[in-house]
Amino acid sequence: MKKKFLHTLLSVSLGMGILTVSGVPAQAAIEKNPSSSQEIKVDNLYVIAFKNSLPKDYREIIEQAGGTIVKILPEVGGVEVQSEQPSFLEKIKNNPSIEAANKENPFIQHTPLTLPKLQTTTTTNKINQESFWDGQWDIQKVTNEGQSYEIETGGYKDKDGKTVHKAVVGVIDTGIDPNHPDLKNNIIGGRNFVPAGMDASETGDPNDIVDRNGHGTNVAGIIAANGKVKGVGPDLGIRAYRVAFSESAAILPSWVIEAIITAANDDVDVINMSLRYYNTKTMIEGFAETVLWKRAIRYAVQNDVTVVAGSGNESLNLDDKKAVTTFLNTIYEPYGIKVKGPATAVPAQLPGVINVSASTQWSTDELAFYSNYGNSAIDVAAPGGDFGSKYAQTQDPEAANPFYMIFNTWPTYLDSYISPYPGYDYTMGTSMATPQVAGIAGVIKAANPEMKPSQITALIKQTAYDYGKPGQDALFGSGEANAYRALINIKK
Template identity: 50%
Template sequence: MRTKVAAVVGSMLIATSLLAGSGYAKPASQSQAGQASQKQKYVIAFQSSLPANYETLITKAGGKVLRALPELGGLEAESERADFLSNLSGVSGIQAANPELEYKLDEDTAAADGQPVTDIPQDADTYWPYQWDIQRITNNGASYKLETGGTVNSDGTVKHKAVVGVIDTGIDANHPDLKANFLGGVNFVPAGVDASETGDPSDIRDREGHGTHVAGSIAADGKVKGVGPGLGIRSYRVFAAEGGAPTSWIAAAVVQAAKDKVDVINMSIGGYDGIARYTYDGLKYNDVADMLLWKRALQYAVGRNVTVVAAAGNESLNLNDSNAVVDYMNQTYGYLGLTFKSAVKEVPGTLPGVINVSSSNKWSSDKIAFYSNYGSTIDVAAPGGDNGPVYDASRNLDERDFHYRTLSTWPTYLEPYFTSNLRGYALLHGTSMAAPKVAGIAGVIKAAHPEYTPAQVQALIKQTASDLGKPGQDPLFGSGEANIFNALSH
């Protein structure tokens, strides 16, 4: 799954799976995005709480409030006026404001991307033999005997001891492997993004498949198994089939998940904020307001005892190498007239309070997946899969082996994903597939130890990780590959 950006400046947020190959964000101009007007969305952070007259302040500056975030002292606004930001600069109480990017999910066609796996039988009673990733981090299912995250009642329903909120593309709530653990959710995609979007807050139907795959890695209980097959799942949809996921929608989802008292939030989402000034066609911008909303949303969740897990990203970048990150941004967005010089930060994974997850693979205890970001900000790794050792050595697309990707749930109503001929299940790879393994581990830990704080959950995950790579903490695996059996046996 790749992303297209529908505006030209602001924070760079993308779904961090590699559903269709590269996984890189690709900006597009507003005209390319099919927008008739030159409306631009903005995020605005006030110094403290939203003032009572915030709508009047925005209107006077030439804008319109699209979404208020009172818990975070921020809002999303829209304006056609080129002087909107400068008008805001004179408003007392505003700490920062910047343009906001939107992202579009865009799948490649199957024909363009390798041969599908056809040796996994559709009618198998179980797909456990193909779940190398879940086998490894549960010690071949031994962890299930210690804790699954819930208990089955006499009537077949599940009493969930912990709940994981998935901020993503939605969910196939009726999937046979997920429905027993599905507890509801909220849609944050507004009406009009496309013909299917009515603004119904209960519409969490997964149009893309990403969120359903992520949810299965956490709590599937059927042909495939998640890390915690007894965990509850709540879905917070921030991606449309062809619409975007600006920071304000994601921040609102974080707040709602915390209000719903989930124990863990998984965000298989990541991107880059330019904290220092960057230029676009000679004008100077920064993403300070965007960063403030991220930090406030995460503080809101962690302050309410929610453990937050995020994917580290798929750009093969050393996140400690500021020059490499800036070079990546300029190479990727320079043709639009954007110029970055310094202080570009990966979010949300590198922010305080977040467990940042890199992607390990099936075949190596020394190498992480070829696409995975790395650096001192990595807390732990988890299996996200890749294309196998032959491809890793050659980088020849014809030598990819999709068996090395991770198998999980896929919407039953969507066509098979191109990596296999399976319906209802799919083989994917990406840090998007690694993060939910850690979110599932965090959920099972909370089921076993409901008194644990987010800091204690994170500490236990790191202390009990399997030490891969160089001995001790290292920039590829962090503390090692997370392992729920080790954590429960500690």
């Protein structure tokens, strides 16, 4: 077992202190952000949220305080700024046109699971090499053994045999393998938001959506794979928005915020974010990001985009604000950041987002052992996988069984961690549950293009299997989401 296997199991939860590059990009017109091919020094970056839209004199405001604009987010009234001036933040906060400003922090890494040694020698005997459908318990479950495909796959073949996509899902993640045989026919583009210099491979090319991590390719397959493995909507279109790089999967919040806006402007129908960031107004850092996150989500929903995100993998009750704050302080304090008030899991707990917890193959009463939960937090659950019931009951590494995990696409040029088959691997996490729901939203939109995000959300919740306690509960929300049940209940 490779030592870096764990990052395939978790929602993207990103690292701090590894982002050390140099150079400052120049600023051009409001319609055009600085080129990402220029290197950015990330240790002196600030996020600024103006009270409404960008004022006419926003450039002068920034420059007079000693800053240089790095990124413009006009749709949400925000800018990212670089400054070497110690007094920059104090000066900028005194401006009455600014709602919030703070130093920008990358997502902070947390790996709460201790990985047991998994026995994988029997995998070749379990799965038919011509089709991996028998190993996809999760997709079988969500589609009712493939019955939903008979109603809607997300597209169709034209007279020339080319796939026509009736709905498109934007995957904001680590990128995608553009040549994967199970994905390439459904990839219709995307964009890279990672600046040059973040590692040796990063040139800042906006067209470079190649996945260096594996996470994004796996998520995309759960949504729309169509080959040896299947996704929830095998003919859905996929647009890949790369916001994380290399094996570290490091992210700055402004990259994701810009990706949400770009996806909405690209007319995607659904956005999948298998990533998580905790934030609070009373935290020393981070309020401006929360303001812009909320505005970006609102912008997407107003543009008829259904937004889906994962609840996280810390086994936290998100309603227990004290427990969440205590947990966050153990993570943030080494970086000199003190959490003083109730925290929010971003983007999952923001208004307009479907918040997804992770269910298992074997239980209708328990979530996966790592999944976050909360009665006011969770909308629905979906299969995220785990190590099986024996491991959940005993935590005995010898009981860990990889076949209870999620099996789907993996970059063909990266080593698999468990699977003996190149281009496919086992993963687990709310990262894997989230695209199940995004795929359901996609096929609903394909079946009824007139449906709005609120209607799609309501349908997914109304047609979910009511697992756990009857009605809304802290673990499953409205229940485990199901594509077939949603599709047969669409009102034409």
